[in-house]
Amino acid sequence: MRLVTTLLFGLLLTACKPAVEVEVVAEKGPLDSGIKHMVLIAIDTVRADTFFAPDEHNFKDRLSPWLESARVYTQAQSVSPWTIPTVATVLTGYLPNQHGAGSFPTALANLDLQTPTAIHSSVKTLPERLSEVGFRARAASSHPWLSVKFGLQRGFRNVTLIQSREEIDAWFKSFVGNWQASKINQRNFAYLHYMEAHQRHTSKFKNGAFAELTNEQIQRGLDWSKLDACKRGTERKICQQYIVYTNAVLDLRDSIANTLEVLETNDFLKDTLVVIYSDHGEEFHDHWAEATADDTDPRGLHGFGHGNSMYQELLRVPLLIWNPADNKGRVVDNPVSLVDIVPSALNWLNVDIGEDKLTGLLFDDAEKLSERAVFASHMAYGPEQVAVRKGSKKSIWNTVNDSLRYFDLVVDQNEKKPIESDGLVMLFDQLNYDYFEMSSNGVGVQPEINEEQLAHLKAIGYLQGAESNNNSVETTPGPALDLSDISNAGAVEQTETIEEEDNDDDKNHE
Numbered sequence: 001m002r003l004v005t006t007l008l009f010g011l012l013l014t015a016c017k018p019a020v021e022v023e024v025v026a027e028k029g030p031l032d033s034g035i036k037h038m039v040l041i042a043i044d045t046v047r048a049d050t051f052f053a054p055d056e057h058n059f060k061d062r063l064s065p066w067l068e069s070a071r072v073y074t075q076a077q078s079v080s081p082w083t084i085p086t087v088a089t090v091l092t093g094y095l096p097n098q099h100g101a102g103s104f105p106t107a108l109a110n111l112d113l114q115t116p117t118a119i120h121s122s123v124k125t126l127p128e129r130l131s132e133v134g135f136r137a138r139a140a141s142s143h144p145w146l147s148v149k150f151g152l153q154r155g156f157r158n159v160t161l162i163q164s165r166e167e168i169d170a171w172f173k174s175f176v177g178n179w180q181a182s183k184i185n186q187r188n189f190a191y192l193h194y195m196e197a198h199q200r201h202t203s204k205f206k207n208g209a210f211a212e213l214t215n216e217q218i219q220r221g222l223d224w225s226k227l228d229a230c231k232r233g234t235e236r237k238i239c240q241q242y243i244v245y246t247n248a249v250l251d252l253r254d255s256i257a258n259t260l261e262v263l264e265t266n267d268f269l270k271d272t273l274v275v276i277y278s279d280h281g282e283e284f285h286d287h288w289a290e291a292t293a294d295d296t297d298p299r300g301l302h303g304f305g306h307g308n309s310m311y312q313e314l315l316r317v318p319l320l321i322w323n324p325a326d327n328k329g330r331v332v333d334n335p336v337s338l339v340d341i342v343p344s345a346l347n348w349l350n351v352d353i354g355e356d357k358l359t360g361l362l363f364d365d366a367e368k369l370s371e372r373a374v375f376a377s378h379m380a381y382g383p384e385q386v387a388v389r390k391g392s393k394k395s396i397w398n399t400v401n402d403s404l405r406y407f408d409l410v411v412d413q414n415e416k417k418p419i420e421s422d423g424l425v426m427l428f429d430q431l432n433y434d435y436f437e438m439s440s441n442g443v444g445v446q447p448e449i450n451e452e453q454l455a456h457l458k459a460i461g462y463l464q465g466a467e468s469n470n471n472s473v474e475t476t477p478g479p480a481l482d483l484s485d486i487s488n489a490g491a492v493e494q495t496e497t498i499e500e501e502d503n504d505d506d507k508n509h510e
């Protein structure tokens with residue numbers, strides 16, 4: 001039970017505000033860095049621990065030598081555990097409660113049954129900003145959500161939908177060939193979105209993806225795994241799926257290296273900014289016991305996939321940057337957020353955003369801050385939750401039943417031992433309040449607050465005079481979707497287990 005009273009809240013406001021740093025970008029003029037082009041790459045569904053496992057185990061691949069000149073963010077935090085809210089943040093520079101994409105009409109999200117909202121029409125996208133100043137903006141994506149009208153496609157002259165990483169790699173090589181042939185002042189922006197890590201352990205798993213692996217690949221996956229699911233080797237289906245996943249992630253590292261090599265071969269690495277991110281991770285029963293006890297997933301599933309929780313296996317993602325104006329590689333262990341990508345990129349590319357104010361920080365500043373607060377929200381399955389991380393501390397707030405869990409990620413990186421502390425209650429009540437406040441910053445839209453969230457805020461002293469405004473927000477509907485296949489963020493061929501034993505009836509799939 002939390003102890004915050006109206007009086008405490010008043011004191012807190014006086015003592016702590018502003019608890020988060022926002023809107024710093026417009027105060028800094030863009031640098032004249034000489035960076036001309038940008039390549040932004042999404043590797044969908046890649047959790048950070050799996051992405052960095054080869055480097056921790058001294059395994060050398062085609063990407064390894066490139067890491068020496070990269071900024072490697074080991075504690076990058078996503079803004080949501082599934083695709084639409086996160087990619088919308090990466091393409092706008094606003095948090096999910098600001099850009100509006102990826103919300104559902106009810107307090108209990110169910111991406112299986114409901115069409116999520118699109119980016120508010122008043123929010124400008126990165127490709128729109130870049131196109132305005134003369135960039136050619138093109139995208140190649142294996143994710144169909146970039147081809148329909150959630151707003152993720154806005155600003156691209158075209159989005160090429162292709163299936164495999166090999167096809168995206170080839171598309172990119174061809175696009176860069178086009179840079180050579182174009183006018184000397186032509187600037188280019190390429191967005192690539194790969195899906196191998198999303199797909200291979202789910203829809204392709206049934207088709208024998210595990211049987212295709214060599215003994216060496218299987219052993220490597222086992223050696224790298226820190227999962228309980230693999231404690232008994234590959235006996236369990238969930239572990240087999242993880243091994244397939246690790247090999248898909250290795251393939252994505254290969255595609256990243258390919259992109260860098262294409263740029264280098266064509267002499268564009270000297271003036272191209274390259275940013276690699278994943279939109280969210282993937283759960284392989286990491287919090288199966290907690291999910292089973294909570295039992296809030298409307299699909300009746302527990303502890304598999306994404307969109308279903310706010311734990312770090314879904315929110316900690318790889319983020320790497322190659323910046324030709326600063327190519328001294330370094331490993332950054334302070335928390336940064338994916339919302340920092342747009343302000344940082346626009347600053348490095350010397351693109352003015354006028355009077356607009358973006359939410360993130362410049363990476364150059366953010367990476368020096370160990371205690372900065374970073375936020376995530378917008379579930380795909382289950383009650384809406386808000387995660388806030390500040391330094392090593394983290395809270396997860398279930399806004400529907402108003403329960404909070406607090407963790408210390410240094411002593412308990414797997415989030416298995418919730419802690420209790422009045423200090424954390426006060427700190428995170430303030431930060432959760434700040435997050436709601438931010439929804440009205442920058443883009444001039446009404447915060448989206450439902451009855452239950454409003455009741456909670458009122459109970460702890462906030463927004464006393466406010467009305468629920470669920471009906472007043474702009475909720476541009478997406479087109480009617482077939483959510484049964486690739487476009488379903490986490491529900492494709494889930495693993496359903498009752499007693500954490502593998503169950504191969506596949507009753508809950510597609």
Ligand SMILES: [Zn+2]
Nearest residue numbers: 044045083279
């Ligand atoms: Zn995704």
